[in-house]
Amino acid sequence: MNLPLPIVGKAATEAQSAHELLARYTVPNYGRLALAPERGEGVWLWDAGGRQYLDFGGGVAVTSLGHCPPVITRALAAQAGKLIHCSNWYEIRGQGELGKFLTETVMESPGKTLFCNSGAEANEALIKLARKFGHATPLPDGTPRTGILTFFNSFHGRTYAGISATGQEKVKTGFAPLVPGFTHLPYNDFAAVEKAVAEAPDTVAILVEPVQGEGGVHVATADFLRGLARICREKNILLLFDDVQSGIGRCGHWCGWKTAAPEIIPDGVSWAKGIGGGFPIGAAWIRQRPIQPGPDAPDLCDILGPGTHGTTYGGSPLACAVASAVLTEIHEKGLCGHAAAIGAEITDTVQGWDHPLVREVRGAGLLLGFVLNPDALPVPAAAGEAATLPSIRVVKALMAEGLLSVAAGPEVIRWLPPLNVTREETATALGILRRVLDRLAAPAATVPA
Ligand SMILES: Cc1ncc(COP(=O)(O)O)c(C=O)c1O
Incomplete structure (x- = not known):
């Protein structure tokens, strides 16, 4: 009515x-x-x-530091008095500083970060990265690799790619046609992954939550994660961790998978939620490694070049100042x-x-x-x-x-x-x-x- x-x-x-x-x-x-x-x-x-x-x-x-913590309100006020927003046409120093912290302290591995505003957007960036990578590393007959494996009970956000990636019917109902190319498999079942990869040579990425939050709090086993890392390495498939809910200290380490398998270095990681402590910011970290063997292969973290992706608000001076304050507090207070x-x-x-x-x-x-x-x-x-x-x-x-x-x-x-x-x-x-x-x-x- x-x-x-x-x-x-x-x-x-x-x-x-x-x-x-x-x-x-x-x-x-x-x-x-x-x-x-x-x-x-x-x-x-x-x-x-x-x-x-x-x-x-x-x-x-x-709210990783609770409601209205002084470290955030101080950072907000100080940065808001200097510069709230400027376009990504310009050199936003805060993004560089935040990216440095994420690479050197959080990941402890070379890589670069793309900033956005939410978890769904961070996953969208990883999914676009996977498709771009699959076009750059096609099958022997030149067909781009486009298949992405995700898991039942997963949750990857509410954009079209996000709900297509998500392994829960309830988020998709009434929204077809979805983005093609996603296959859902049972979580913590590595044999199912091996079989799916063997049957689909165009598999280009595996997107997985180290701990499934929305799907009922299921923790990935070390064996499962190590299996994924191994098959990704062997087949040049991207290992992408959706750490939006499980990351930035939430699970007792900077990264959600580090309790189970700390040695794994994924190809991409998405963060949001706790990184801003309540201020909207998302981040997609991408590993620095050649996209394939060979002298001229570009690094994975450089294939999303100028014009391929972006967002007006992503990584604003204000968002970066807050996220830097949050990360510093988590770091310094242990x-x-x-x-x-x-x-x-x-x-x-x-x-x-x-x-x-x-x-x-x-x-x-x-x-x-x-x-x-x-x-x-x-x-x-x-x-x-x-x-x-x-x-x-x-x-x-x-x-x-x-x-x-x-x-x-x-x-x-x-x-x-x-x-x-x-x-x-x-x-x-x-x-x-x-x-x-x-x-x-x-x-x-x-x-x-
Ligand atoms: C694992 C995971 N990925 C992605 C998202 C989507 O994040 P956002 O709501 O910031 O778009 C969520 C939100 O709950 C999540 O838990």
Whole structure:
């Protein structure tokens, strides 16, 4: 139904709730929870009514240093007073400095970075890199190699290439025709990859999350990653890691795969989310290595030459200043190691509860998934509640007690607190989690719809 859109004055607008304004004036593409955040500090968030929440959702792995940390607000203010934006027609020094840090400290391997604004865009850059590479290194008959392997339950963003790469039907429904050339395989199944590569000689790249976040917090095994690295090396296929959610300290190391297989140097990596700590920035790192054997072969990191790709906002002076401040803070405060330690403590604690509602704890560092046992959840009290996913029901129950978390699929609750979360804050969150799980597991329990 088309409602007339009354033009209202300032006073009338202020009287409307966030819920009313969103419902009337924004596209309903998000299933939002009934919480209108107004202010944040560290791991804490306050709603419009002044109610306080412990934010262990972290904006889905974005607020790596918590809400409004002084290092970010200082960097923002200082750079905003100097230069917010200038075109990529000019030499933006901040991009060079940030690229140097990513190559020398994060990757510890020669390479170059392309800056953009989001995770989807960073993956788009890697996918375009793969296609360009496949044209430059064709099959013996001259046909470009274009096939890209990705995995079931993956998530690579909402652009057309992103949803085409993503191994979940729900993001594709109603959007066909998609970008061709993607094949999805079972995650952590190297035999399936070997078979797919043998059957499709035009395979040019493998795009994989070191830890699948949106798909339910699944961690890649060392054997799987090493197998991928080996077959990519043997067949001159690009190994591309989507580290948008799992990277920049989130999993206890700069890079999400380093817990499992630290020696692997991929051909490309995408980052976003935590690298800006809340300010939009994405990055696609590309390895420096010849595209094929031979004296005149260009380096992979140079094949996206002038005019091949770009974006107006990508790597603005402001975005680079913020990201540099975030990376410096993570580096100087040793937050990768801190995230690894706190994550291990949370895992041990929750596993130690042996709780009937929790089947398993998965993840690495501070990308953690509590796999629910839906059979142990109380029968929904109200009609209509049954349609709500178990994970969402528990997320709502936790929110009602002042703890924010994020669903990852139908049966997994995800925690992604800031990398600098304290032991005290963690103990508070664990206390709420335990209390809510106990209440839900009690015979007469009810859960919010
Ligand atoms: C692994 C992964 N890749 C890509 C994306 C897309 O990032 P963005 O939402 O910044 O476009 C996400 C977002 O959740 C993600 O988790």
